[in-house]
Amino acid sequence: RRLGWHAAGRGLIAPVLARAANDNRRDGGDAGPAGAAFDPLLAEALKHFAIHGLAAAEAAVDLAAEAGARGDANAKDRWLAITQMFDRRLAARAGRAPEPA
Template sequence: MTIRFAAAMNGTMPAIAGVLCTGAPLGAVNDNAGTRPSLRTVAKATAIDAGIAEALMHFARHGLAAAEQARIEAEAAHDRGDTSARARWLGICRHLDRRMAAALAKRLAS
């Protein structure tokens, strides 16, 4: 059975037309046109973007098990004594599952 919807008519104008805001500008406007980001802000944003990109690539390889795999890699790096790899894998795990990463960081710190 087909269900058809027709908006209620208010004389010659549909009822939905009265709700639409015709006075709103359609063009985009930059509110902070006079300000420029500092180099520190740009460097921080670039580092965050690189971490997210790395986490997304890891997620593309491992799917829903990506956070678990990153946790395993962080534990293996901790066992090897490789602090930079441990921090990298913990960061990937943090992007994918914040609670798992917090528990892992707490466990590895003790």
């Protein structure tokens, strides 16, 4: 009996497919450690990176400065946190209050 491609495929792939499991729960139950690790700030930073590319850190620090000028401390902190994900030193420099002259 000659073993062709199909026979080899059934022998090697079928057992793997039979054991495959879908870990995307649809019953609304606890998603486990992967679901608990979701970070909305990280998702926002990734969207920001998708828009601005390698200039994302500079754009985020500019948005933090604009929020600070408006007096919106929450937005400033959020943009500084996003800046920190891209460039910690830039975020540290931007987060320091300017020294009076």
